[in-house]
Amino acid sequence: MNALRNTIPMERQEKVGGGRKVQCRSCLWEVGREGEEGYRIELEKVETCVLGEFHEGVEGFKGRIVPYENPSSAPPTPLKPESKSTPALHAAKDIKQTPTLSLKQRVEMLENFIVVQNKRLEGLEKKSTLQDTSTFPAGEPTPPPPKKFIPKPFPYHHILEARCEALTNLGVGVCRVSLPDDYVSESLQNVEEADEESYTKGKWVVFVPSVIPGELVKCRVYRNYKGHSEADLLEVIERSENRVEPKCRIAGECGGCQYQHVDVGYQRVWKRQHVVELLTKIGGIDSSTAEATVKDTVGTDEVFHYRSKLTPHYDAPRDRSEIDVIGFQRKQIRQLIDVPECVIATKEINEALPGVRERVNQRLEMGELKKKKGATLLLRHADEGVVFDHNQYVTTTVKDIKFRFKAGNFFQNNPYMLPSMVNYVVGQAKGGIGENGDGDMTHLVDCYCGSGLFCLSASKDFEVCVGIEVNDKAVEEARENAALNGVENCEFVAASAEQIFYGGQVQTYPKDKTCVVIDPPRKGASEEFLEQLLKFGPKRIVYMSCGPDTQARDTKILLASGAYELREVVPFDLFPQTRHIESCAVFERVN
């Protein structure tokens, strides 16, 4: 695209050292840094930025970049800047760290945006309406669609204005748009009855990331399905009052965080809403009951720098002499994005990260890494500092109990949230709820117990406790942790959770005085486990889950038995800035 103009709107500025870093929020193209030797940013205010999410109330800027020839087909090298201090140098630096595919996408995106922006700046673009923004500017080529692209209802890269109505539990915006009348009538002749509603005017759903309910956005379609489309966010036209500037410069691209652009209070409102919706849609609970049962999301003030474990990946180096991308999956595509720092990991982990990255390349140079294999690195922050070896023992204290476990093994990784989560689980397990709580549970069964977090934390409130866990190494740790803390009333069994109900000691527990705590992995409890649990029939069940969807599924089974009622559900914000929810459901036997 030779017509590429040499202006691009830049709308994000950050204080960096003594100067301002100016980069595009969407593609992260860094124009440069003010005050850098030999380079001065030429900034000019623009009213809106077609690239970014922030344009209302935040000033947009355009900076100057050097034009280049036919970038979409060019490999990274021709993009080398002509002189040392041009803005293209900064862009090239970014590009160099990005795999080829991403570069193409980036360049393609830049080209398209620049064309749109130029039209806008020249006053050629008409005022936005669904009709006149729904196609690419006349005469400008759109990139060819991917091979399997379904061309209906929208062509590839069709631009839409859409209002966000809700968020999915994956953190993606649910926007609805109207379909043109003639398209609806044509389509209705061909669609199955079940899909009819999707084609009806105003019902077509477009999923758009990084948007907030209430916002009007401009988005670009990249995939159509039978009943919905998926689109990239181009511009926020009407901005939500809950929108905040992400702390991380790759927040829009990295698949790790979904909600950095959302105020944390509002993130928690939506996390609660997701639990309500899952209990309604999957759990089969009517919505007013679910609304009344699910309490407000509990969180702490540590909404950044809270994660005590980080596991960045790198791909197989193959013939490369350097591994330059070490990070996480990108949003939407199966490709890694480089993550030199992570704002949700603890400061100590961030301090250790550059050294870890350097060490990977040293090992590559020394031939210690297999070139055909990628790998996942470990950074675990505990009392010992940041540890990288999976087999090294680390310790951490939750409330007054000390836990020692292997750095690579499972342990809840938000130390700030853990005390109140543990308090809640132990309190519910022991005491029942509110006025109805009798507080007289004496026996505890901790299923999926890991290295003993809930069991040991509850031990002083119960006469006897037993934990069961399939990972025998974790069971060893749980036993050692009992000894470490002088706990004598806890036993740990290495087996699959349902085994705890097959004969043995638990069958002697008084059912009316027994609480079963469940904390399974994301896939939830097995049917066999739930069957045995129902057969055993403890007075109370406290179900902690990192998969509120599977928890809702299991809730349906427990409630369908008629033996239990759901007393309350509390979402915990164990992972602020991400879509992840930890949810605790408390069940009481009916009779």
Ligand SMILES: C[S@@+](CC[C@H](N)C(=O)[O-])C[C@H]1O[C@@H](n2cnc3c(N)ncnc32)[C@H](O)[C@@H]1O
């Ligand atoms: C979400 S973790 C909870 C661990 C512990 N409750 C904690 O908070 O530290 C889930 C645990 O379930 C274990 N697990 C997975 N499948 C299991 C099964 N079928 N039976 C027992 N434990 C299982 C995993 O090894 C893991 O330790």
